[in-house]
Amino acid sequence: MYRLALRIVGSRGDAEDAVQDVFLTAWRRLGQLNDDGAFLGWLYRTTTNQCLNVLRKRKPHADTELDEQESAAPRTRPERAVEVNAQLDALQAALRGLTPEQRACWVLREVHGRSYDEIAEAIGTTQQSVRGRLARARAQLAEVMAPWR
Amino acid sequence: MAVTSDYVLPCGRDVEEVWEAIDLSDEHTRSCPHCAAVRESLLVLRAATDELVREEVEPPFDLVSRVMAAVRADARRSDVVPLPGDGLARISTRAVAAVLRYAADGVDGVRARACRVTEALESTVSDPVIEVELTIAITADLVTHQAYDEVRRRVLAAASARIGVRLARLDLVVADVLEG
Numbered sequence: 001m002y003r004l005a006l007r008i009v010g011s012r013g014d015a016e017d018a019v020q021d022v023f024l025t026a027w028r029r030l031g032q033l034n035d036d037g038a039f040l041g042w043l044y045r046t047t048t049n050q051c052l053n054v055l056r057k058r059k060p061h062a063d064t065e066l067d068e069q070e071s072a073a074p075r076t077r078p079e080r081a082v083e084v085n086a087q088l089d090a091l092q093a094a095l096r097g098l099t100p101e102q103r104a105c106w107v108l109r110e111v112h113g114r115s116y117d118e119i120a121e122a123i124g125t126t127q128q129s130v131r132g133r134l135a136r137a138r139a140q141l142a143e144v145m146a147p148w149r
Numbered sequence: 150m151a152v153t154s155d156y157v158l159p160c161g162r163d164v165e166e167v168w169e170a171i172d173l174s175d176e177h178t179r180s181c182p183h184c185a186a187v188r189e190s191l192l193v194l195r196a197a198t199d200e201l202v203r204e205e206v207e208p209p210f211d212l213v214s215r216v217m218a219a220v221r222a223d224a225r226r227s228d229v230v231p232l233p234g235d236g237l238a239r240i241s242t243r244a245v246a247a248v249l250r251y252a253a254d255g256v257d258g259v260r261a262r263a264c265r266v267t268e269a270l271e272s273t274v275s276d277p278v279i280e281v282e283l284t285i286a287i288t289a290d291l292v293t294h295q296a297y298d299e300v301r302r303r304v305l306a307a308a309s310a311r312i313g314v315r316l317a318r319l320d321l322v323v324a325d326v327l328e329g
Contacts, residue, residue: 002208002212003206004204006206007201009264012209016208016209016215017159019208019216020212020214020215020216021220023216023219023220024216024219024220027220027243028225028251030242030243030246030247032269032297044279046319047183074185084200087193087197087200087205088197088200088201091194091197091198091200093199102150108221110198110202111198111201111202130153135156135163135164135168136156138164138165138191138194139156139163139164139165141194142187142190142191142193142194143190144163145190145193145194145197146186146189146190148193148197149190149192149193
């Protein structure tokens with residue numbers, strides 16, 4: 001959940017706060033969270049919503065701060081080609097260029113492998129709208145990655 | 150790469166179609182410069198995405214303890230019932246409910262849901278007593294007649310052994326019957 005939150009909100013502090021709130025809510029709702037299968041879906045949905053709320057509350061000028069925080073993430077595999085790191089950085093920068101909803105759709109699908117159905121439920125929209133957002137996100141990201149062809 | 154605003158390429162295909170056929174590389178994609186360019190970009194994106202998936206991102210080491218601290222603080226704020234002893238020790242009803250639900254969950258075919266814990270009227274400082282209303286869901290195929298007695302036995306045992314309070318009344322409410 002921390003990884004999901006970090007990818008969506010883009011800053012470690014906000015991701016930590018979001019995860020803390022999600023698990024506190026889970027504790028308060030223990031009695032209503034009935035079966036294990038649904039619990040995972042609930043976690044994805046609640047974490048995604050929490051992150052989207054954080055982003056909605058955030059003032060637009062906070063974006064510059066994001067850049068600094070994300071690039072501070074340590075790269076732990078020195079043997080990897082510099083170019084791979086550059087591509088990864090470009091992808092993360094490009095993700096920040098998406099709308100929060102597009103980014104949430106894309107991260108849930110491509111990084112966490114959730115189904116269209118689950119993503120639609122997590123974001124509170126239809127499968128069709130998820131597909132549309134994913135297509136736009138993918139096209140935009142591909143455009144940014146074009147220089148590395 | 151020239152991607153138009155609605156992501157339709159000059160050849161009439163859109164980016165999503167190229168993505169869906171990315172591993173097929175049909176005749177059109179091989180010969181169409183627009184599709185080929187987009188396909189290359191998508192391949193780069195896919196490779197970068199794989200890196201992103203593999204990237205190890207560990208939450209800070211103290212995140213779990215911070216979450217637990219928040220949970221404990223929350224438990225302190227919520228309703229409490231007295232514990233036996235000098236009358237000073239109290240326990241959150243949520244904590245009691247969590248222990249009792251766990252006990253009920255141990256019975257085959259039984260899933261605990263809501264658990265309302267209140268202090269009984271007859272409760273005193275020297276002899277704290279609680280009342281519990283436990284809502285459960287049962288799986289029809291798995292549950293036998295003995296199951297209810299078993300739930301009752303385990304919940305009562307958990308209350309006295311794991312928490313140390315006397316449970317004067319336990320109402321079991323079956324709220325749902327699940328398909329096997």
